[in-house]
Amino acid sequence: MTGEWSDPRAFDAGWLDDFASWTARAALESLVDEALAGPELAGALRRESLRATDVREGLLENESLLAKIRMLQDQVSAEGASGFRPRGRPVRVSELGWLLIPFVLEVGYLSLLQRAWDAMPVFLRIFAVLALPCGLVAAVARMSRRTPELRARFTSGPAEFGDEQLGLGRRRPFALREIVLPEARDFISAHRLLHYGTELVFEKQCELYEEATGDVVPTAAAKRLRRILERAGTGAIALGGQRGSGKTTAILSLQRGLIHGTENPAPLVVVAAAPANYDARDFVLHLHGLLCKAVLDLLWNELPPVRSWRSWLRRGARLSADLIGSAAVAWAIGGWLWDGSFTRFPIELGLLLRRIHFPDLIDPLWTDQPAGNRIALIVIVLLALRWTLKVLRIPIDVLLDAVQRKRSAGLLELEADARRQLDRIRYLQTHTSGWSGKLLFPGSADLGRTQSTQRAEQQLTHPEVVAEFRAFAQRTAGLLRGEGVTDRLVVAIDELDKIGEQEKAQQLVNDVKGIFGVPGCLYLVAVSDDAVLSFEQRGLAMRDAFDSAFSELVRLEPFTQDESRLWIAQRLPGVPEQFCHLGHCLSGGLPRDLRRVTIDMVDVTTELYQPSLSAVTSILLRAELTAKTSAFTGQARALEQTTELAQLWTKLLRIPETREAAELAALAAELHEGATHDLATPVNLLRHHSSAFVLFCATMLELFTDALTDDRLTPALHQLAVARRHLALDPHLAWSTLTDFRKAHDLALPE
Incomplete structure (x- = not known):
């Protein structure tokens, strides 16, 4: 370590008044230096043209980071030698052999050399003496590489306190991996090298169609979900947010271990999609089968090869x-x-x-x-x-x-139990047994008797299915944690928000909430905005299935402007900031739509070489206008034909033919003409939707031109993303947001 806090022996007498703060500061500085020396951050610093000293100073000034280190020190002091200890990998015979074989060979070599020395000629003696140190060096080098790993496996108890631990003990790697490195990544992302320009260029494209291994945008919801996983051993958590806000991505990231904040092994995650048409008993059996398969897959990697x-x-x-x-x-x-x-x-x-x-x-x-x-x-x-x-x-x-x-007896028993449970779920087992006999008499007469019994296992009722699932889940969670294989079970029920009828979604939660509350098992359920609203109304003399089933709600909000820019910059390194803002405004910050817009921008580069900002904006919006015009005319076709609708129809057909931003703004005013606040009238609602969308496209075309310099990329552009989200919820509010934005940026208001 370097710096005034680096040497624990070089301290001022006044620091003894708060020794805990001193050790926390010294530990933080040690961890920061170790993180910056690692290849990951070193490569990121080179890529973003940042100095390690600047990042170091910024992290050491982070009071929140210092508080986390101090809280971890308190936990280490309170836990002592107790706490969860991950299961180590069994030692293979080959590893012990690599320690034994060099020793045996060297001893044999010396023995043969001693006995054959008198009969050896001079040149052979010289060769044998020179070969001896070479063999010793090779053997010692091999043994030194293997010995630390084996010693770490056989050593029990936490590491002794030393100056290098500074109060963190065996949790120092966790502090580095889960506390310091994420903060360092966030700092580098916040101070990354920004590129500006009005030509769409980028170095490469990475993971546009699925999440990268570690490139998870650190949103507030992701951080809160991480904290829940740290502290919650059981319960049911609702994942709320509008469609496309990233609920499925959060569940899949959890399944891949990307959202995990403890030094314990990642949880065993079981993901099931909620069916639109369901039977409660069959759905719980489906969950039970998925849990059995997940346990078998996990034990396949964890169990040592035991021979039969x-x-x-x-x-x-x-x-x-x-x-x-x-x-x-x-x-x-x-x-x-x-x-x-x-x-x-x-x-x-x-x-x-x-x-x-x-x-x-x-x-x-x-x-x-x-x-x-x-x-x-x-x-x-x-x-x-x-x-x-x-x-x-x-x-x-x-x-x-x-x-x-003997060591894996519990896991072997769990594996056998999981196989039995899976077979029981899949098949209706039938067992037949019996006996028969025949006695022959003279004169071709005979006397016989047969008897048989048949046992058919009756189908379990819904309460019995729930009880079986709870018992197996509790037993699995306790055994896996006791063996150090995983910390807990997580059962994620996705796509519940896709059930259109709120009553059906509530009924599904009512039917399956009997499996909630299993010790060591946490449930995550993706719910709709209506469920979020009912949960947030708890305590207001109204309760429903969602309020009584879930203990906590995590709402996934759309990306902020900075989060969208970071998401695009991670997948298109070197892309100009103008295009990051364009993607955020066109998508409204919804992760699903942001991915689609980014892919569409990349597709433009396959047709045009380094297309300009104006060209990309025009192409993307032209496709949007064409698609939305078909949707608007389809809605109009389903309405009762009236004179008012006929006039609106002619204006809707003009949308694809209008090219210029000013003409689109004028057309938006014509579409909005005669609109009232009554959104219950179908024609009036169509008028609001079409006019707000056309005005949004006109505003985007007027703003995102080749004249958009970096000084005009202000946080105020986020209002366009807000207006985009309002288009799907409240078109009247979207119109008001757009007119306020145009007024603030000296754009002509629609008359």
């Missing part, structure tokens, strides 16, 4: 075949090289082995033998050494297999 008796038989057969093959190879090579008959080679080799006496091995096996015999003996020794290692490995494998079985 069939695998031991297969291994024995392979070893027998290998032994026969090795013996044949040894006989073939030895008989070809041995100074004697091919058929007599095994007999002569046996006689030779009988004549030698320990420790006199060099003369009969090497000195007194011709060159061909020496080579044959080397081949036989290598094959024998190979088979000795194979034979020695069998009892080691048996012992490790027994240890792994």
Whole structure:
């Protein structure tokens, strides 16, 4: 560490008055220096042309970051040696072998060198002495690389306190990964190198169709969801927000471990889509089956390979075949090289082995033998050494297999239980048993009797299905946490907001909320804006299914202007800021629409080379106007034909033909002419929708031109994104927002 806080021994006497603050500051500085030295931030600093000293100073001045470090120190002090400890990966035999083999080879080399020293010529002695340190260095290097990892696995208890820990103990990696690095990324993103220009150019395009591995925009909702995962062990959380606000993306990011804020392993996430037409019993069974599959997939990666008796038989057969093959190879090579008959080679080799006496091995096996015999003996020794290692490995494998079985007994039982549960869900099991007998008499007479019983497992009722799911989920959550495999279960029910009728959505929640409240299991449910409204009205003498089912609500708001700019800049590095603002205004900040607009902008570059801002804006809005005109005329076609509607119809047909911004603004005024505040009238509602949308397009065309310089990219442009969102909710409010914006920016008001 560097700086006045870097050396714990170099402190002023006055700092002793608040030793806790000093250690928190020193720990923060140590973590910041370590983060900035890492390849991730070093590459980001080079890419954004930022200095490490500036980022360092900015992070050290972050009082919120310092408070998080101090709270973590308090938690470490309070927990002591207790707390959740992740499950370590089992040690493989090959890892222990890499420690044992160098040691055995070196000892054998020294033993052979000692016994053969007198019989060795001078040049061979020199070679053997020079080879000895080389072998020692290679063995020590290999052992030093493997020993720390094995020592970390076998060491129990937290690391001892030292100056490098500064009160964080074994949670120092967590503090670096989950506290300092996210703040550093946010700081770099906020101070990133901005590009300005009116030509659409970018370095490359990244992950336009799906979320990148780590490029999750740190919105307020994402941070709150992370905090919920840190503190909530059970309960039901509602994910609210309008369509396209990113509820599904948040659930998928959670499933991939991108929204996770503890040092514990990421939760086991089960995602199910809510059906439009459902049966409550079948839906809970569907959730149960998905949970069983998720548990089996998780245990497939977590459980060590435990061999069954069939695998031991297969291994024995392979070893027998290998032994026969090795013996044949040894006989073939030895008989070809041995100074004697091919058929007599095994007999002569046996006689030779009988004549030698320990420790006199060099003369009969090497000195007194011709060159061909020496080579044959080397081949036989290598094959024998190979088979000795194979034979020695069998009892080691048996012992490790027994240890792994005992160590993973709970997980193996859970795996078997999950398979049984999945089979029970899939099939209606039928068991038939019986007996029959026949007694023959003289004269072809016989007497017989048969008896059989048949058992068919009856279908479980809905309460029984709920009880089975709760029991399995609770058992799974407790066992996985106890074994250190995962911290908790998360069951996410997506697309509930796509059920059009609010009553049906409430009924589904009522039917399945019996599975809520399982210890160690957290539920996330994507709900509609109506459900959010009913939840926020709790305590106002009205309760419904959503209010009684969910303990907390996380509302996903549309992107702010800075969040949209960051989202586009992450996927189109080097793109000018003018186009980032254009994407935000056209999408209204809705993540789904922002992705579509960004893809449309990229598609323009396939037709035009470095298109200008005016050209891109015109192309995108022209496509919007054409599509919306078809929608408006379709609505008009479904209405009762009147003189008022006929006049509006002719104006709607003029929308695709109007090219200039001023003409569009004038057409918007004509469409709005005669509009009233009564949105219940279909013609009047169509008049509001069409006029507001045309005025929005006219405003965008007038503003996003090649004359849009960087000094005009102000936060006031966010009002256009707000107006875009109002178009789908309240066209009258959208019209008012647009007229206020035009007035503030000296644009002609529609008359």
